[in-house]
Amino acid sequence: RCAACRHLRRRCPSDCIFAPYFPANNPRRFSYVHRIYGASNVAKILQDLPENVRGEAADSLHYEAYCRIKDPVYGIVGMITVLHQQICAAQRHLARVHAEI
């Protein structure tokens, strides 16, 4: 059984939507997305996508869920704020160097 079907205590069907992206050896990966989105919302998002991009979608959902659990107020948006600040700092630095030249 894949990690999702184990978590949901059900039989893992041969065409399980979760199995390719939530392997049994990483139960935490599914528990994160389950806690934040719920199994049916994750299944719906994956099912609506072509198969060749479902792996990347599962990865990004997992990363967002992980960030939301670590930072329940800002989630991954907190990281975007930090990156924006880094860009602003780099631009200021660049402007200063240009001014010195």
Added chain:
Amino acid sequence: RCAACRHLRRRCPSDCIFAPYFPANNPRRFSYVHRIYGASNVAKILQDLPENVRGEAADSLHYEAYCRIKDPVYGIVGMITVLHQQICAAQRHLARVHAEI
């Protein structure tokens, strides 16, 4: 009734967890988070937070849901990739300018 209770076709209780963050005049805001997280998961995330940060949590959830609807494969993680690339480009630019000096 707040946007959430309208969407869920229910009476809006006086202590509604959604009402302060999902006003009736912005139905789309709730429809986004409902579609991606589901009402009960949003309620759970808000309820577990102190009241003074629930507004910011609702904003970040809304933003993440919006990005996931616009880009179902990468969601907001796609934006982080773009920001990382911008930082790398700025750093390369800075290194070039330093080398020129």
